[in-house]
Amino acid sequence: MLEDPPTRERRELVQQLQATVHPEEGEIPAFIFSHPLVYELEQERLFGQVWLFLAHESEIPEPTDFVVRDLAGQSVVVMRGRDGVVRAFLNMCRHRGMPLCRTDQGRQARFVCPYHGFTYNDRGELVGVPFHKEVFGSALDQSRLGLIAPRIDSYAGLIFGTWNEAAPPLAEFLGDMRWYLDLVVNRAEMTVVGPPQRWYVDASWMLAADNFIHDSYHTMYTHASIAKLGMVPSADYSKYGYQIECGHGHGLNLGIPSPEFVFCEELREEYAARLSAEQYQVLSQLKNMVGTVFPNLSFLVSATHFKGQPVSNTTLRLWVPRGPGRMEIWAWML
Numbered sequence: 001m002l003e004d005p006p007t008r009e010r011r012e013l014v015q016q017l018q019a020t021v022h023p024e025e026g027e028i029p030a031f032i033f034s035h036p037l038v039y040e041l042e043q044e045r046l047f048g049q050v051w052l053f054l055a056h057e058s059e060i061p062e063p064t065d066f067v068v069r070d071l072a073g074q075s076v077v078v079m080r081g082r083d084g085v086v087r088a089f090l091n092m093c094r095h096r097g098m099p100l101c102r103t104d105q106g107r108q109a110r111f112v113c114p115y116h117g118f119t120y121n122d123r124g125e126l127v128g129v130p131f132h133k134e135v136f137g138s139a140l141d142q143s144r145l146g147l148i149a150p151r152i153d154s155y156a157g158l159i160f161g162t163w164n165e166a167a168p169p170l171a172e173f174l175g176d177m178r179w180y181l182d183l184v185v186n187r188a189e190m191t192v193v194g195p196p197q198r199w200y201v202d203a204s205w206m207l208a209a210d211n212f213i214h215d216s217y218h219t220m221y222t223h224a225s226i227a228k229l230g231m232v233p234s235a236d237y238s239k240y241g242y243q244i245e246c247g248h249g250h251g252l253n254l255g256i257p258s259p260e261f262v263f264c265e266e267l268r269e270e271y272a273a274r275l276s277a278e279q280y281q282v283l284s285q286l287k288n289m290v291g292t293v294f295p296n297l298s299f300l301v302s303a304t305h306f307k308g309q310p311v312s313n314t315t316l317r318l319w320v321p322r323g324p325g326r327m328e329i330w331a332w333m334l
């Protein structure tokens, strides 16, 4: 019997990967970063299966606020309903598949499809069909044609979604990483500043995700200029600290000890109240922290001096795959 070519290609690729990927020796072949079939497989078996970051809750603070995001290659609307509950919907009309929402963000209680005018409410329910009786008679059951919804859940203001009904609960997926995420986004009431910056880079999302997990080595050369500018005492600042593996693919670099407290003095009480004693102790000595929530959400906490005072900053980075060897980067400042 003739073998289906895509199946044969996939099988051969898997054999090639098994023969060339040696994590225990720290060796991976370069082709995985730009191979079209690797990309196809990772979209299907990775991004289509795990929890992915969608938005920060402060981006949609008011009822009917929404943002449009990417969930494993699909456009989704993330929305706070009139009841205050955050939901997400596939950005696709149930009639003939037209994208419903064509802006990046906004505030509206209803979405009207630009093609034939089907109307959906803030819960994703189909509430309006033009000329319903004349066109469809009794054949169209509106109650069955609400927008398709992925699973969503949140941790410390970070909203995640997945298409996988069988995925473990978000808290279980994040696991020990939650302890460190608390330092990043839960040490105080955090809000994002403005919409995210977005740009494209001709590189694999994997390179960026890997860099943020455990490549502090590059900073001594690539970022040596910040020592020349006097922003850090010397280019070898990243030699000090810990590399931490949290399971499920999550990991980070924790740069301690810092001789000075770099976060807001005015918020010390809030930090102490929201964090455990151990977390507050780590925060008190922290200057740099960079990590990745598997697979593609990264964070960076760092500090510099401005007018003699340490000033910390916190950013989130999302490495969105946009084809083999290409990604879109989303960056939020908190």
Ligand code: FES
Binding pocket: 093, 094, 095, 096, 097, 098, 113, 114, 115, 116, 117, 118
């Ligand atoms: Fe949306 Fe027809 S495609 S109403």
